[in-house]
Amino acid sequence: MAARLRLFLVLIGLLAAALAPTSGAFAHAALNGASPADGSVLPSAPSELTLTFSEPVSPLALRLIGPDGQARPLDRYQLRDQMLVISAPGALGAGTHVLSWRVVSADGHPVGGSVLFSIGAPSATAPIAEAQAGVSVRILLWASRVALYLGLFIGCGGAVFAAWVAPLPPAARSGINAALLLGLAALPTSLGAQGLDALGADLGALLQPTVWRAALATSLSLMLAIAAVALATGFLALWSAGLAGRIAGLLGAGLAGLALASSGHASAASPQALMRPAVFLHVAGVALWAGALLPLAKALNKPDAAATLRRFSSRIPAVIAMLLGSGLVLAVVQVERPAGLIETSYGRVLLAKLGLVALVMGLAAFNRWRQTSQVEAGRLSARRVMARIVTVELALMLAIFGTAALWRFTPPPRALAIASAQPATIHIHTLKAMADMTLTQGRAGPVAIAIVLMNGEFGPLPAKELSLSFANAAAGIEAIERPAIRGTDGVWRIEGLSLPRPGRWSVELAILISDFEMIRLTETVEIRP
Structure with a gap:
């Protein structure tokens, strides 16, 4: 009981940390x-x-x-x-x-x-922008995602067990049906919560048409549509017998993988030719394994448990190999470097999930290498011990679903690294002259600067010389001046400039048009840490 309580508290802590309002630095x-x-x-x-x-x-x-x-x-x-x-x-x-x-x-x-x-000048009091979606919407997003996981993994996976391993005991059939129904109920809830989050609205706006239109404009709508077909196919597999049931069972698990591969962090990562198949295989593997736990726990209470266990044991090693292999690919691409496991919320959620997976793997290994032979020998006590262990595995699997659902709020280190490496850009527009300036990378440290000069009508601006100065008054840094060199492509460049501190820097461009005319353009740029 104490171990289960600690597991529950860890999951609640992770949920609270992930659902807390985040700043733009953690945006997707x-x-x-x-x-x-x-x-x-x-x-x-x-x-x-x-x-x-x-x-x-x-x-x-x-x-x-x-x-x-x-x-x-x-x-x-x-x-x-x-x-x-x-x-x-x-x-x-x-x-x-x-x-x-x-x-x-x-x-x-x-x-x-x-x-x-x-x-002209700042107002005495700045207007207030609308707030983002609150914690209640985030909780709804998390809960609906967990419910969908239960439907896709426990429901569709359980249907595969019924079609390919052994008929479901009555208690297991009821549980699988309940998981599929819960998954179906999660579809509109997930879509509505997505719309609220998309518009930064609270729960009171759930029935507004604009909320649902906003949700349908995101890739989640496609994922939920495929998930609906997967859940319906899971029901079909439970109700069908023979070859039709087997085909429907595998199709349901495959559609579950296709659904989660159509939207989300991993599906948007590059190279998608690798990542989408990896998500598909990982999700299908989870469904085949997790969906078998409830039927197996109930089947171990029956006299013919040995035959069911033998069929399950012959199939599950390939599933686990597929699950671990695809999971390794996803983790390597998403996290990129070991430090990301500690420094980012995504990495910490991954560590928590891996810890739970390790516990499940340990219990599964104990069952396979210590209990299976005794169950096959007909020992009743061994069947009872294994049934209890499989039940604990199922509870840990539910905790894994809850932990994985937190990734909805935690962009992976890969995405954060891409965002931090992006250039900072400035567009300065005046009647006489315009400038498009790009700073690569747009964070503190060495930067390379490229400037395109134009006249007020977007045509080329003939300039004899161009120099830039950067200053950060808040950090006590006076102007850093550098001359720009014009390339054969007409772009002015500065190399080897270092901006030592993040924050808002003022930029001044001094454009020498002729010996008698100088144009000065000023703007500010935000340099990221």
């Missing part, structure tokens, strides 16, 4: 740059607003909140690869404005944030 798609920059003060209203992300995104909700607190929807925008270009509404007054954005990243997860900028 990171905002690399914005124009106007966050905190900037503009002399006049901009004609467009740009957001540059670490990966392509799809907008869910874009709003501009004025100094008076009134929010205006922004529905005129263009997607240019990783950049979202938004047409600014007219008649923007002086004061502080908040660009509130919410997008869905390539892995199907919503990401939100806000950018503040002022026209």
Whole structure:
């Protein structure tokens, strides 16, 4: 009992840590740059607003909140690869404005944030952007994901056991049916929770049509559609006999793998030709193993338990090999380096899951090498001991499902590394001159800078010289000046510049047009740690 209590407390602790509100640093798609920059003060209203992300995104909700607190929807925008270009509404007054954005990243997860900028001068009190979805929505997301896992793994996997290993005892059949029903109930719940999270709404908005439209715009809708077919196929396998039942059972487990391979962190990772098959094999392996535990525990109470155990034991080694091999591939790609296991929430959840898996493996090994021969010899006491151990395995497997569901809120180290390595970008737009500047990498340390100069009509800007200066007043760093060198492609570059501290840096471009004309452009850029 004490061991089960400790396991429960560990899972609750992980859940609380993962469901706690997180900052943008842990987003699934990171905002690399914005124009106007966050905190900037503009002399006049901009004609467009740009957001540059670490990966392509799809907008869910874009709003501009004025100094008076009134929010205006922004529905005129263009997607240019990783950049979202938004047409600014007219008649923007002086004061502080908040660009509130919410997008869905390539892995199907919503990401939100806000950018503040002022026209003329900052307002005495900045308007308040809308809050993200609360803890109650996150709990609903987690609970619905666990319920879906129960349906796909215990339900569809149990149907495979019934079709390929042995008929289900009545108690096991009831449990498998309940798992499939729970999985079906989780489908609309998951979709609604996804819509709430996508829009940053609370539970009270669940019945609003916009919530469901937002959910259908994410890749989760495809995953849930495939999962629905998988669950229905699981029911078909339970109700069918002979060859039809066997085909339906395998098809249900395969569709479970296909469902989870269609959306999520791993499915969005590269190379997808490796990752999607690895997710498919891993999920199918989990279903075949986890789904067999409840039927096996109940079958061990029957006189013909030895025959059932023999058939199960002959099939499960290949399943475990597939499960471990695919899991290793997923872990290596997602975590990338051992330090990621400790430094990131994703890695810590993975360690917790691996600890639970190790316990299950240890119990399974004990059953196989110490108990199986005794059960096959007909010893009643051995059957009872094995049945209890398999029941504990099932409880640990449920804890694994709960732990794995926390990954919904924890981007993998791979995604965080990609986001941190992305360049920082600046677009400066004036009547006389414009500049597109890219800093690679956009974090503290050595950076390489590329600048494209244009005139006010987006044509080439002939310049004799260009120099840049960077300063960080908050960190007490005075201007760092460097001349830029123009390449044969017309791009001005600076190599070997080091920005020693993260934070907001002011940038000034001094563009020498002729001996009598100098244009100066100023902007700020956020340098990540």
